[in-house]
Amino acid sequence: MLKKMPDYIQKVIKDLHSESEEIKAIKLESKEFDEKQFLSAELASIGKKEFGVEIQVFGATDKDIYDPKGKARHARPFKPAILIE
Amino acid sequence: MTINWNEIETKWQSKWNESKDFETNPNEKPKKFITVAYPYPNSPQHIGHGRTYTLADVHARFYRMQGYNVLFPMGFHYTGTPVLGMAKRIQSGEKEILYGLRNIYHVPEETIKTFVEPINIADYFHEEIKSGMIEMGYSIDWRREFTTIVPGYQKFIEWQITILKENGKIIQGSHPVGWCPKDQNPVSQHDTMGDVEPKIDDKNFLVKFKFGEFIFPVTTLRPETIFGVTNLWVNPNVTYKKVSVDNETWIISEQCAKKIEFFEKEVKIIGDMQGSEIIGKYATTHNGAEIPILPAEFVEPGMGTGLVMSVPAHAPKDYQALMDLKAKNHELASKIEPIPIIVTPGYDTYPAKQICEKLGVSNQTDEKLEEATKELYLKEFTDGKLNEKCDIFNNEKVQFGRDKVMAWLQENNHLEKFPVLENAPVKCRCGTECVVKILNNQWFLNYGDEEWKETARNCFDEMNILPSKITTEFKEVIDWLHERACARQQGLGTKLPWDKDWIVESLSDSVIYMAYYTMSRFVNDGTLKPENLTKEFFDYVLLDKGDITLAVSTSKLSKDVIGMVKKEFLYFYPVDSRHSGRDLVQNHLSFFVLNHVAIFEKKLWPKEIVVNGSVMMDGAKMSKSMGNIIPLRTAIKDYGADPIRLAIISSAELLQDADFNMESVSGIQNKLEALLEECSTLKAAQIGDLEAEDKWILSKTQGMIAQVTEAVEKMRLREGLQDILFSFESDLSWYAKRVDAKGRDNVSGILHKINSVRVAMLSPFAPHVAEEMWEKLGYTELASKSAWPEFSKEDVDVTSIQSEELLKSTIDDIANILKITKIIPQKIVIYVNSDEFKSKVYRKILGIMVGGQNNMGVVMKELIADPQTTDAKKNARLYPKSNQRLAFRI
Numbered sequence: 023m024l025k026k027m028p029d030y031i032q033k034v035i036k037d038l039h040s041e042s043e044e045i046k047a048i049k050l051e052s053k054e055f056d057e058k059q060f061l062s063a064e065l066a067s068i069g070k071k072e073f074g075v076e077i078q079v080f081g082a083t084d085k086d087i088y089d090p091k092g093k094a095r096h097a098r099p100f101k102p103a104i105l106i107e
Numbered sequence: 108m109t110i111n112w113n114e115i116e117t118k119w120q121s122k123w124n125e126s127k128d129f130e131t132n133p134n135e136k137p138k139k140f141i142t143v144a145y146p147y148p149n150s151p152q153h154i155g156h157g158r159t160y161t162l163a164d165v166h167a168r169f170y171r172m173q174g175y176n177v178l179f180p181m182g183f184h185y186t187g188t189p190v191l192g193m194a195k196r197i198q199s200g201e202k203e204i205l206y207g208l209r210n211i212y213h214v215p216e217e218t219i220k221t222f223v224e225p226i227n228i229a230d231y232f233h234e235e236i237k238s239g240m241i242e243m244g245y246s247i248d249w250r251r252e253f254t255t256i257v258p259g260y261q262k263f264i265e266w267q268i269t270i271l272k273e274n275g276k277i278i279q280g281s282h283p284v285g286w287c288p289k290d291q292n293p294v295s296q297h298d299t300m301g302d303v304e305p306k307i308d309d310k311n312f313l314v315k316f317k318f319g320e321f322i323f324p325v326t327t328l329r330p331e332t333i334f335g336v337t338n339l340w341v342n343p344n345v346t347y348k349k350v351s352v353d354n355e356t357w358i359i360s361e362q363c364a365k366k367i368e369f370f371e372k373e374v375k376i377i378g379d380m381q382g383s384e385i386i387g388k389y390a391t392t393h394n395g396a397e398i399p400i401l402p403a404e405f406v407e408p409g410m411g412t413g414l415v416m417s418v419p420a421h422a423p424k425d426y427q428a429l430m431d432l433k434a435k436n437h438e439l440a441s442k443i444e445p446i447p448i449i450v451t452p453g454y455d456t457y458p459a460k461q462i463c464e465k466l467g468v469s470n471q472t473d474e475k476l477e478e479a480t481k482e483l484y485l486k487e488f489t490d491g492k493l494n495e496k497c498d499i500f501n502n503e504k505v506q507f508g509r510d511k512v513m514a515w516l517q518e519n520n521h522l523e524k525f526p527v528l529e530n531a532p533v534k535c536r537c538g539t540e541c542v543v544k545i546l547n548n549q550w551f552l553n554y555g556d557e558e559w560k561e562t563a564r565n566c567f568d569e570m571n572i573l574p575s576k577i578t579t580e581f582k583e584v585i586d587w588l589h590e591r592a593c594a595r596q597q598g599l600g601t602k603l604p605w606d607k608d609w610i611v612e613s614l615s616d617s618v619i620y621m622a623y624y625t626m627s628r629f630v631n632d633g634t635l636k637p638e639n640l641t642k643e644f645f646d647y648v649l650l651d652k653g654d655i656t657l658a659v660s661t662s663k664l665s666k667d668v669i670g671m672v673k674k675e676f677l678y679f680y681p682v683d684s685r686h687s688g689r690d691l692v693q694n695h696l697s698f699f700v701l702n703h704v705a706i707f708e709k710k711l712w713p714k715e716i717v718v719n720g721s722v723m724m725d726g727a728k729m730s731k732s733m734g735n736i737i738p739l740r741t742a743i744k745d746y747g748a749d750p751i752r753l754a755i756i757s758s759a760e761l762l763q764d765a766d767f768n769m770e771s772v773s774g775i776q777n778k779l780e781a782l783l784e785e786c787s788t789l790k791a792a793q794i795g796d797l798e799a800e801d802k803w804i805l806s807k808t809q810g811m812i813a814q815v816t817e818a819v820e821k822m823r824l825r826e827g828l829q830d831i832l833f834s835f836e837s838d839l840s841w842y843a844k845r846v847d848a849k850g851r852d853n854v855s856g857i858l859h860k861i862n863s864v865r866v867a868m869l870s871p872f873a874p875h876v877a878e879e880m881w882e883k884l885g886y887t888e889l890a891s892k893s894a895w896p897e898f899s900k901e902d903v904d905v906t907s908i909q910s911e912e913l914l915k916s917t918i919d920d921i922a923n924i925l926k927i928t929k930i931i932p933q934k935i936v937i938y939v940n941s942d943e944f945k946s947k948v949y950r951k952i953l954g955i956m957v958g959g960q961n962n963m964g965v966v967m968k969e970l971i972a973d974p975q976t977t978d979a980k981k982n983a984r985l986y987p988k989s990n991q992r993l994a995f996r997i
Contacts, residue, residue, distance in 0.1 A: 027948075030945065030948070031948070031952065031963075031966070031967065031970070032963065034948070034949055034952050035952060035956070035961070035963055035966055038952060038953060038956045039956070039961050041912075043957070043958075043959065044810075045908070045909070045912055046953060046956060046957045047957055048905045048908050048909055049909050049953055050950075050953050050954060050957050051905055052905035052906050052908075052909060053906075054946060054950070055906050055909070055910055057910075057913060057939045057940065058939040058941065060799070060910045060913065060914070061913070061914065061917065061937060061939060063799070064799055064800075064910075064914055065914065065917065065918075065937065067845075067848040067849045067850075068844065068845055068848040068849075068914070068918060069918070069921070069935065070848070071844070071847065071848035072844075072848075072918060072921075072922065073921060073922075073925070073932055073935060074932075075932050075933065075934060075935055076934065076935070077935045077936070077937060078934070078935070078936045078937065079936075079937045079939060080936065080937070080938050080939065081938075081939050081941035082938045082939060082940055082941045082942065083941045083942070084941070087938075088936060089936075089938065093936075093938055094938035096938075097938045097939055097940040097941075097942075098940055098945060098949065099940050099945060099946050099949040099950075100909075100912070100913050100916070100949075101916070101920075101940075102917055102937045102938055102939045102940070103937070103938040104917075104920060104921055104924060104935070104936070104937060104938075105935070105936040105937075105938070106921070106924060106925070106928075106930055106932050106934070106935050106936075107932070107933050107934045107935075107936075
């Protein structure tokens with residue numbers, strides 16, 4: 023069971039381990055939010071400014087997804103998968 | 108923007124002065140009475156002195172902004188020998204002192220000439236220190252200032268000391284004190300080099316054995332073990348002295364003869380006796396038993412009398428020394444068997460033997476003997492019982508039996524007290540090594556009184572002590588305290604009302620003077636004259652004792668005036684916070700509590716003590732001889748008061764020793780200059796609809812308010828300052844990036860709001876430059892009078908915090924990938940998780956890990972135990988174990 027997804031669990035533990043107690047508590051306290059909607063709205067401007075290119079945002083199970091390297095399945099909550107071409 | 112620090116400091120100091128902000132009278136608001144140990148004006152003030160005052164000033168300013176009516180007063184301690192000592196050292200032309208005055212503190216030569224008179228020294232440094240305090244921006248109510256030798260204060264001290272005597276806290280008797288043989292005066296911390304409090308161990312006793320016509324005295328901490336003595340130890344290489352002591356002749360070391368001279372005895376050395384001559388002979392114990400005298404080189408002539416009694420059943424050192432002799436087939440020693448007299452659970456008949464064997468002690472020089480001794484002494488004291496060898500004391504617990512045996516031996520002239528200096532050597536300021544003197548018919552504060560101690564413990568239990576870990580130190584001090592000489596024959600100060608030859612010493616006339624601050628402004632403006640301050644007046648005002656007509660008739664003051672003074676006292680008292688350096692824990696701060704509980708009713712007992720560490724300079728203790736002293740006023744001129752305040756605060760947390768260095772000062776100057784510059788660009792403006800990053804930075808601002816407020820309340824000022832000035836900076840630069848990326852120009856209102864919060868919170872720390880910033884931000888009122896920013900939960904948008912974290916970490920991840928792979932990106936695609944089961948597991952793990960659980964195994968166990976996430980079993984196949992790491996994840 024969970025033993026079969028240790029990679030995922032291990033990574034989540036690692037993700038959370040590196041976060042402050044304060045942020046963890048805030049995450050637990052607040053309801054989940056729509057990551058896709060937020061990043062779609064906010065990532066473009068800062069991403070363009072920082073890296074000089076457009077950034078596209080997909081949900082990992084979107085139908086029209088562009089995912090030539092099959093990265094989408096590695097996405098974790100608060101840790102999107104990234105493809106750079 | 109370069110700041111002319113002194114210019115802005117003068118500007119704002121005169122504004123505060125004009126608006127009389129720090130002159131505090133009773134009003135309808137709640138009050139805080141913040142006090143700090145007043146300075147001793149016997150030398151100039153250096154940066155180290157500034158620490159306690161700066162911390163207390165931040166505390167006072169913080170409370171003022173929180174809406175309290177804050178009284179923060181100051182006085183000057185002229186009493187006692189330090190000023191006198193300084194005058195003597197100058198009179199004798201001591202080079203180090205004169206060099207310091209001339210070259211470090213630049214005291215004019217004409218002024219130095221007047222320093223032969225102690226009062227001139229005090230007056231000069233009083234003004235010097237006061238000017239430094241004003242220049243540092245301390246928010247002091249100067250109307251209440253006094254010195255401890257003005258007539259009004261003396262009346263107050265006469266009253267205090269009379270009340271203590273009436274309450275039975277002052278006794279006349281013979282007690283040991285730290286003593287300077289040259290000055291012929293008792294010494295305490297104020298009188299010693301390096302400010303060391305002489306610690307007297309008065310649980311040390313001298314037990315007498317007979318040796319023909321002579322007395323062999325030995326010292327011991329455990330008089331009950333007299334019943335287990337098997338022999339005496341004498342060092343064969345020491346020349347002992349025959350000493351006539353009152354009517355007896357003692358055999359003791361020369362060092363011991365010197366010590367007992369101060370025990371009110373007639374002491375005269377009349378001859379020598381070699382240690383080797385005595386060995387092999389017999390001495391007589393208190394009950395007539397004959398015990399042999401054996402050689403032992405571990406016996407030090409400087410310790411005790413230079414002779415030692417041997418209790419091999421219970422003293423590991425004695426046991427081992429005996430074993431060593433037996434191993435050499437020493438004839439007398441081989442006949443000796445230990446005599447056990449204490450039964451202790453966990454130990455067999457011969458505890459010393461047992462513990463030596465347990466620890467593997469090899470011989471009498473083995474260092475493990477210290478540990479063995481410590482462990483066994485404590486265990487036998489707490490759990491042991493005396494056995495049938497102890498006659499009438501059979502079955503007594505050691506902890507009670509010891510005192511009984513002691514009293515019994517004393518009655519029969521077999522025992523005397525032999526108090527020793529626990530922390531020897533202690534040197535008087537005059538350079539002489541201090542001794543223990545038994546002072547006869549002297550006036551003592553009876554700090555040894557168990558009932559008094561208990562009341563003080565109650566007060567400590569209920570008060571707030573910062574940092575809390577110092578509490579145990581106070582408890583130890585109270586346990587250890589004993590009778591303390593409270594009068595001196597030299598120095599400035601107040602005479603004992605009933606014995607005018609004596610002056611109340613400096614650590615006894617500085618214990619409840621905070622009460623005097625509540626009336627000193629009336630003395631200073633002439634409303635109260637010294638002759639008005641009668642005992643009946645003080646009784647009525649401070650203790651609510653007697654009636655007002657008696658106070659009126661003796662003081663010749665009107666009812667109204669007396670009522671007003673009493674109202675003011677009751678408004679400001681009790682002391683809400685007392686600040687002091689750590690070196691005063693063992694005397695001043697403890698005496699402060701002891702005397703309050705002895706004099707005042709419970710509701711007037713102090714509420715809080717704040718203790719801070721000292722100041723080092725580039726890692727070394729600041730001292731004149733190190734030449735690393737920076738006079739406070741010089742530092743203010745060179746670097747500005749605010750940078751110095753912040754450097755002092757940011758160099759250490761409360762109890763740590765602060766390491767001051769000039770590099771940190773210039774870093775702080777730059778930081779403050781940048782912030783001032785920023786403030787001058789910001790204008791208050793309407794704040795429109797909030798975007799994601801606005802909600803986030805405003806939420807973070809609330810977080811900062813909460814953190815800083817809590818830190819300041821706990822006096823963790825370094826942390827608070829760090830949050831205001833530095834930690835928040837990274838949030839602001841992220842915000843700037845976001846705003847910039849969106850090309851927004853409508854954030855001035857938000858930035859103005861945020862920086863108003865920062866500047867307001869900076870104001871207690873760096874009051875002058877904060878006023879300057881506040882003015883630039885467009886406020887017309889003073890920052891020091893503005894309200895402390897209040898945390899508002901409604902303004903915290905928790906979702907904005909986590910969503911912004913997501914954005915930041917995503918940007919960081921992309922940047923990291925680019926840095927490592929050195930790809931020039933053509934296109935970036937982000938895939939956001941949309942699997943609900945992954946989210947569920949994530950939240951479950953989050954729930955487990957909040958609070959610090961990082962153990963993978965524990966997390967797994969809890970996941971398995973939860974039926975919601977055990978479903979993972981079925982889904983597991985969707986996520987085949989992959990060796991393939993995410994290409995660019997690191």
